[in-house]
Amino acid sequence: MxxxxxxxxxxxxxxxxxxxxxxxxxxxxxxxxxxxxxxxxxxxxxxxxxxxxxxxxxxxxxxxxxxxxxxxxxxxxxxxxxxxxxxxxxxxxxxxxxxxxxxxxxxxxxxxxxxxxxxxxxxxxxxxxxxxxxxxxxxxxxxxxxxxxxxxxxxxxxxxxxxxxxxxxxxxxxxxxxxxxxxxxxxxxxxxxxxxxxxxxxxxxxxxxxxxxxxxxxxxxxxxxxxxxxxxxxxxxxxxxxGLDPAPGVTRDLGLVPAMTVRARFSMVKRVTAGSSVSYGHTWTASADTTMGLVPIGYAEGLPRLASNKIDAWYDDHRRPVRGIICMDQFMVDLGDDHAEPGDRVEVFGTGHDGAPTAQDWAEAAGTINYEIVTRLGGRLRRIHVDSEGSGA
CATH class of the missing domain: 3.20.20.10 (Alanine racemase)
Structure with missing residues (x-):
């Protein structure tokens, strides 16, 4: 990052x-x-x-x-x-x-x-x-x-x-x-x-x-x-x-590449015990001891609150379920028994590499379309441009 x-x-x-x-x-x-x-x-x-x-x-x-x-x-x-x-x-x-x-x-x-x-x-x-x-x-x-x-x-x-x-x-x-x-x-x-x-x-x-x-x-x-x-x-x-599919479920593989990746750093990593409930309304409760990572973005940055408890983020080459309600400034992901540190990078969505979440995944979780997911993003997110072909940014 x-x-x-x-x-x-x-x-x-x-x-x-x-x-x-x-x-x-x-x-x-x-x-x-x-x-x-x-x-x-x-x-x-x-x-x-x-x-x-x-x-x-x-x-x-x-x-x-x-x-x-x-x-x-x-x-x-x-x-x-x-x-x-x-x-x-x-x-x-x-x-x-x-x-x-x-x-x-x-x-x-x-x-x-x-x-x-x-x-x-x-x-x-x-x-x-x-x-x-x-x-x-x-x-x-x-x-x-x-x-x-x-x-x-x-x-x-x-x-x-x-x-x-x-x-x-x-x-x-x-x-x-x-x-x-x-x-x-x-x-x-x-x-x-x-x-x-x-x-x-x-x-x-x-x-x-x-x-x-x-x-x-x-x-x-x-x-x-x-x-x-x-x-x-x-x-x-x-x-x-x-790079997003204009007709999900209808088109063949078009060979397009999603251009946008959203990523953040964990603000905090904490161990919670079985029976602990997470975020507003206590909509999710841990069935066993687990490690939670705090991702410091939320619906103020454009993430859909409707995707709460239905979507994953990507950390350490694995999907990690979002637990509890997505808040204005933050949301929590379940890391199980894996180790993580504050400052570690977490990918919210991107190209779908290796099975990682995409904007389309977030759209389906929120009951909307991929257009809305990418277009609504902003708030306190910093936007940078890179060029993987190496010809400048």
Whole structure:
């Protein structure tokens, strides 16, 4: 561990690069079996780096993804997009979550692609671009059945017609048409076919309106690996870029490597006697004398309290069960009769080496998804970046 660290998140940038390359291989293999774009070109890769790179560090992840061949970066908000651009990235960046009155100027002047879901949003973007005497890069999103963000199908003809009119006025360029799948991690779900059908119909409407976008995209990580028909010109890979399975229990071994490891040092090691109960509520009681290690992180750092008594940590090449309730600042692990010392390193989760716990294990213990486990981490954890390929950090 880093000298003096109590607890830390370690992100291996080599794993990020590996995962982006691997996803490009998977998508490329799908292209070779019939998922080519209309002009026969290779499907492009977007690495999604929203939410501070899913908790991995947006600037470091963005650089690693570009080094591995990511054509686009994706974020949610304009603030995130500006941070990526001002951090030195000069390639295509898309953002997609805004509210009325956003600072459109910040995105437009930096050449960031923004998304429009409605006529009102498109009008705001065009007004900002007109005042700047420039052309805004805009992508239109259609709601194909997620019933979240995006233009409803009945409003799509009007939005695409107005978008073409805005193009003719010179202050807007429609660079993309896109949507988002609701059930791509369930490949047999009927919603996948339905959404893809609506998306293809929407593309036809846009083409008849005269729009000629650079990219059309529908697939997220799960669809990128499971649904070649949804690849179109670009796939958006978020969680898979960080080495986590986008469809646990469905996908084959994808060859991805988790990039994040969370580790700490024992604050205290103590022997407890049979009959001793541990942590708030006394939800676990020792059936025999045992040694307990105190790990100095808890739900303030983002660990899910719901995983209490259901998950393991890793110490001395073995899984060690978490005993009792996970507290705000700390939790206890059962070491049995093994010897340990305060200051010894314990791995909370990581790559799964040798059977060690993973973010997916924590997700299952807490009844959630691996996205939430890695993205919510922070608090008092120190985050460091390493590079197991030896090319710097």
């Amino acid at each position: 880093t000298s003096g660290a109590r607890a830390e998140i370690v992100v291996d940038l080599a794993a990020i690069r590996h995962n982006v390359r691997r996803l490009r291989e998977i998508v490329g293999s799908a292209v070779s079996t019939g998922s080519t774009t209309e002009d026969g070109s290779t499907t492009k890769m977007m690495t999604v780096v929203k939410a501070d790179g899913y908790g991995h560090g947006v600037h470091e992840v963005a650089r690693a993804a570009r080094e591995a061949g990511a054509d686009w970066l994706g974020v949610a908000t304009i603030d995130e997009a500006v941070a990526v651009r001002d951090g030195g990235d000069s390639g295509p960046v898309l953002c997609w979550l805004t509210v009325p009155g956003e600072d459109w100027d910040a995105a437009i002047t930096r050449g960031i692609d923004v998304s429009a879901y409605s006529l009102a949003e498109l009008a705001e973007i065009e007004t900002a671009a007109r005042h700047l005497a420039t052309t805004a890069r805009v992508q239109l999103k259609i709601d194909t059945g997620l019933s979240r963000g995006g233009c409803l199908p009945q409003d799509w003809p009007a939005l695409t017609a107005e978008a073409r009119a805005a193009e003719s006025r010179g202050h807007v360029r429609i660079t993309g048409l896109w949507s988002h799948l609701a059930c791509s991690d369930e490949p047999e779900h009927h919603a996948n076919d339905a959404q893809e059908r609506v998306f293809r119909e929407a593309l036809d409407v846009a083409e008849r309106a005269g729009l000629r976008p650079e990219v059309r995209h529908l697939a997220n990580s799960a669809a990128a690996v499971l649904r070649p028909s949804a690849h179109f010109d670009l796939v958006r890979c978020g969680i898979a870029s960080y």
